[in-house]
Amino acid sequence: MQIAERMQGVSGSAIRELFKLLGDPAIISFGGGNPSKACFPKEVIREITDELLRDKADILLQYGATEGYMPLRRAYLDYILPGNGLHGELDNVLALTGSMQGLDLLCKAVINPGDVVLVEEPSFLGALQTFHVAQAKLVTVPIHTDGIHADELEEVVKKYHPVMFYCIPTFQNPSGYVTGAATRKRIAELAAEYNMLVIEDDPYASLRFTGEKVPTIKSFDTSDNVIVLTSFSKTISPGLRVALCFGNKDLIRKMTIAKQGSDTHSPNLNQAIVAEFINRGYMDKHIEFISGVYAKSANCMIEAMDKYFPEWVRYERPVGGLFIWCTLPEGWEADKLFRRAVERKVAFVPGEPFHTTPGAGKNTFRLNFSAEPEERIVEGIKRLGDLIREMKAEM
Ligand SMILES: Cc1ncc(COP(=O)(O)O)c(C=O)c1O
Structure with missing residues (x-):
């Protein structure tokens, strides 16, 4: 074989x-x-699911749109993104079967074999594996207790011209470290200067114990080169497999086409549960x-x-x-x-x-x-x- x-x-x-x-x-x-x-x-999910199956079973048990369940995309645009200083339109948003799928679709849409992908060292195992399967050449920037250092990042970007930089700026996996606001701004500037796509993978950001929220890299993005992955795995449930991404419309379109050939669409019922959870005001x-x-x-x-x-x-x-x-x-x-x-x-x-x-x-x-x-x-x-x-x- x-x-x-x-x-x-x-x-x-x-x-x-x-x-x-x-x-x-x-x-x-x-x-x-x-x-x-x-x-x-559990109780809220049970209550929401009962109501959804009573009132919307015909829609939710049917095939759905690859782009995602509309009320979820709307809830993301209306509540989740503005909470992070971000604003966009439906064409900027794609629903995902876990943010892991976002990484896979991004590789399908962007990476040719041998392309350079920049990652933090250490970084999330699942992402590293996805980049390896995409046959990317990985280069690294070290992560310190205060996150990435802009000078070290710039040096690697200048030297290798990566197509993509994958980072987890808040409570990073595995280190738990946070990259500061000034460096985030510099990351967005480097994305523009070097035409580098930045994946801002942020599944842990809302799990903050003390201190002030740090602005997202995307909030500094002037060149539309930053794409955000938002997962509900760590906040609501990983088993639901609901996540979304937000970014450049053309790229979102290419990812949508790649998703058609991958799983057609994410499960409607799970997307609807998360949409209701947000819309009924349970999230905060x-x-x-x-x-x-x-x-x-x-x-x-x-x-x-x-x-x-x-x-x-x-x-x-x-x-x-x-x-x-x-x-x-x-x-x-x-x-x-x-x-x-x-x-x-x-x-x-x-x-x-x-x-x-x-x-x-x-x-x-x-x-x-x-x-x-x-x-x-x-x-x-x-x-x-x-x-x-x-x-x-x-x-
Ligand atoms: C940084 C990071 N990104 C993505 C994921 C996967 O998230 P999801 O369950 O949305 O696929 C994890 C899970 O551990 C993670 O640590």
Whole structure:
């Protein structure tokens, strides 16, 4: 059987494979990026779904438009985008089956094999995989505790002239870091100067615990070169697979054509549930609620880390999102730590697969604080801290 060239060298990560084996409920998992079960608005979704099936079944159970369910696109334009200082028209908007689909469609619409795509290092595993399948050549810009640095970004852009820059400016996955407003403005300027498409992937931005919202890159965009991906996976439910993108009309049109050949359209019922959730005014209250829950979990994890981790493990207190990024001293292999931790029924994600540069990030790992209750967070961090000290003593 022939396997296409584009799939060669693209392997599911070994860690992902191991995660499949972690069905054991005794395992304390800091691994995924899953929202808390307690944060799903189950009652509201049940109520909305009942009404939708009673009143609109004939429309919602039928095929729909590739561009998306109209009330959802309208709700996005009327409520979600203006909340982020953005304004547009229907032709700027495409509904997606998860923002992952947006990345896939963007690659189909924009990337030829060998084209240079710029990514943050480290960056979101799923996106890196999509770029590899698109046969892009990846170049990187490092992310620091205060996000991307404009001078470093400009240097790489000048040198490689990337077709596209993929970034997660707020509560980045995996680092949790935030890129500041001045750099965001500079990113939009570089997009114009170098005719570079910028993908602003922002699924975590509304999960803020403290501090002021930072303006979006798109809000500084004067050349229509920035495309925004908005997902409801982390705020409402990842299982609904509802997301939207907003940007240049011609590009949205090409993505729409690519989507026709991919899944025809996103599920109508799921889009309608999200549209009603927004239109009935549940969104702000729900986000306030879940941000409070995650802030508490993050605080619990940080306090446990301060108590149980040796002081030479580096990490930052998160101000939002779902992750804490940890750095062990040079020479450590988080992969080995992971394998030993699983024996003690604790899981996390080693950092190397988030990196593009071969061999980079071996001493890093990502902790997720949203999926476990507080007592298991403390117990899991204690076990990890004990293990790190034991492994240090064995060195
Ligand atoms: C940065 C980033 N983008 C996109 C996604 C995927 O989102 P969706 O569920 O909308 O496909 C994730 C999920 O973890 C993510 O971290």
